[in-house]
Amino acid sequence: MADQAIRKAPLAGLRGGSHAAILTPAAPASRISLRAGKDAVPALSAALGVTLPLRPKTSASSGKRHALWLGPDEWLVIDEDDADLMAAAGSSGALHSAVDVSHRNTAIIVSGPGAEVAINSGCPQDLSLGLFPVGACSRTIFGKAEIVLLRTAEDTFRLECWRSFAPFVFGLLSEGAEDAAH
Amino acid sequence: MLLIYCPYCEEERSELEFRNGGDAHIARPTNIAEISDEEFEAYFFLRDNPKGVIFERWRHIHGCGRFFNAARDTVSDRFLTTYKAGEPKPDLDAEPKTSAEVETYEALEGAAQ
Numbered sequence: 059m060a061d062q063a064i065r066k067a068p069l070a071g072l073r074g075g076s077h078a079a080i081l082t083p084a085a086p087a088s089r090i091s092l093r094a095g096k097d098a099v100p101a102l103s104a105a106l107g108v109t110l111p112l113r114p115k116t117s118a119s120s121g122k123r124h125a126l127w128l129g130p131d132e133w134l135v136i137d138e139d140d141a142d143l144m145a146a147a148g149s150s151g152a153l154h155s156a157v158d159v160s161h162r163n164t165a166i167i168v169s170g171p172g173a174e175v176a177i178n179s180g181c182p183q184d185l186s187l188g189l190f191p192v193g194a195c196s197r198t199i200f201g202k203a204e205i206v207l208l209r210t211a212e213d214t215f216r217l218e219c220w221r222s223f224a225p226f227v228f229g230l231l232s233e234g235a236e237d238a239a240h
Numbered sequence: 241m242l243l244i245y246c247p248y249c250e251e252e253r254s255e256l257e258f259r260n261g262g263d264a265h266i267a268r269p270t271n272i273a274e275i276s277d278e279e280f281e282a283y284f285f286l287r288d289n290p291k292g293v294i295f296e297r298w299r300h301i302h303g304c305g306r307f308f309n310a311a312r313d314t315v316s317d318r319f320l321t322t323y324k325a326g327e328p329k330p331d332l333d334a335e336p337k338t339s340a341e342v343e344t345y346e347a348l349e350g351a352a353q
Binding site for chain 2: 114115128129130132182183196197198199204
């Protein structure tokens with residue numbers, strides 16, 4: 059009997075897409091779901107080292123740490139260097155709620171000239187550069203799964219989804235990426 | 241597909257991101273323990289189900305997660321306006337009148353007679 063549990067990334071080893079839209083599972087990252095009132099924003103921004111955005115559909119980045127506006131009092135903070143975000147938020151001294159969702163979410167990097175088309179195969183949002191510029195982010199829906207989109211470059215998106223939906227999202231995205239290549 | 245204006249995201253989004261939350265502006269009685277069963281039934285269960293304009297709660301569940309209120313025409317499914325939760329009912333007469341461009345079953349039925 060095996061006496062050691064091995065952690066397996068939900069999309070480990072998967073590759074997909076087409077020449078128009080390349081799909082790459084993102085490296086593990088730490089993430090927190092952060093809720094706080096307006097009064098706590100300056101203290102939390104200072105503690106996290108990234109200014110929490112207050113405008114809808116905007117994000118802020120500092121190095122490999124990103125803060126994504128999800129709602130008027132809700133942010134998703136991602137650190138690609140696996141830093142301890144819970145401790146950082148806790149050191150702010152301001153009233154807030156932080157939940158570690160590092161292992162709840164997984165991310166797929168969608169890049170290439172057909173990235174918008176590939177994502178729009180299952181997502182109803184207008185992703186044209188005018189309405190969804192670089193740095194824009196939004197919680198939205200992709201097929202039957204809820205996702206969080208972040209545009210990291212003109213032709214690159216970071217797509218966050220819950221790990222149990224990851225195979226579904228990756229599969230549908232692969233189909234969309236193939237369609238985008240035609 | 242309907243586009244619904246979310247007052248918190250300040251943008252029109254697809255109906256796929258939203259969930260209906262039932263009638264809006266229903267005040268919970270402050271003396272809930274003292275009211276009769278009939279009064280509780282009227283507050284809790286009985287709704288008007290109007291044909292025409294209805295004020296509803298909607299939730300941007302796959303977006304900002306916020307509840308807001310909307311005035312919707314139940315015949316044409318057109319959203320007349322949306323506004324943040326807690327704000328008073330807007331004066332719909334001040335809003336532009338809706339056109340009757342949406343084909344409905346009722347309209348077709350009328351023409352067939």
